[in-house]
Amino acid sequence: MSDPIILTIRRAFAASPERVFDAWLDPAQARRxxxxxxxxxxxxxxxxxxxxxxxxxxxxxxxxxxxxRLRYEAIERPHRLVFLFAADPADEGQWSRVTIEIVAEGAGCVLTLTHEIDAVWAAYEARTREGWTMILGGLAELVETSDG
Structure with missing residues (x-):
């Protein structure tokens, strides 16, 4: 069995750790x-x-x-969120793990997202990285505006 692929993406936010963390768990914000x-x-x-x-x-x-589909394994507000992730809800046998760590920095915070992907999905590594990068960009737009 091959070692999993570990994707790590970091992004700074001009928002508090609480604001960034809460957006992941609030349906009204998450949908955005x-x-x-x-x-x-x-x-x-x-x-x-x-x-x-x-x-x-x-x-x-x-x-x-x-x-x-997500299944929450750890919820430690406002610094750590761990969930299992499946891209096709009909196939729960293909879970991967996502860990989100948020550290306060200055007036904002830095989020580190780590996605552990089974090596059989190696062909999707770049696409997965692009997807998470887009998601974190959308999160920044949401939490860094006063109307978010």
Missing amino acids: FLFATPDGEMAAVEIDARVGGDALIVERRPAGEAGH
Whole structure:
């Protein structure tokens, strides 16, 4: 068995750790950035924000519905969030793990996202990195504005 692929992405935010952390677990905020694409429309955002709880995010995209399932393993506000992730809700056997760590820095914070992906998905590494980078960009737009 091959070692997993470890993707790590860091981003600074001009917002408090609490503001950045809370956006991940609040359905009204999550629908604005989590798996949201420019051409898509959110169809469902259901978040059971507790350890062992699940989340389902479904976006209607030009190519069809894109579903994403999460299962929370750790919720340590405002510094650490760990969840299992499956890109196709119908196939829960393909979980990967995402860890989000948030550290206060100056008036804002730095978020480090680590995604552990099974080596069989190596061909999707660049696409996965691009997806998380886009998500973190959307999160920045949300938390760094006064109307977010």
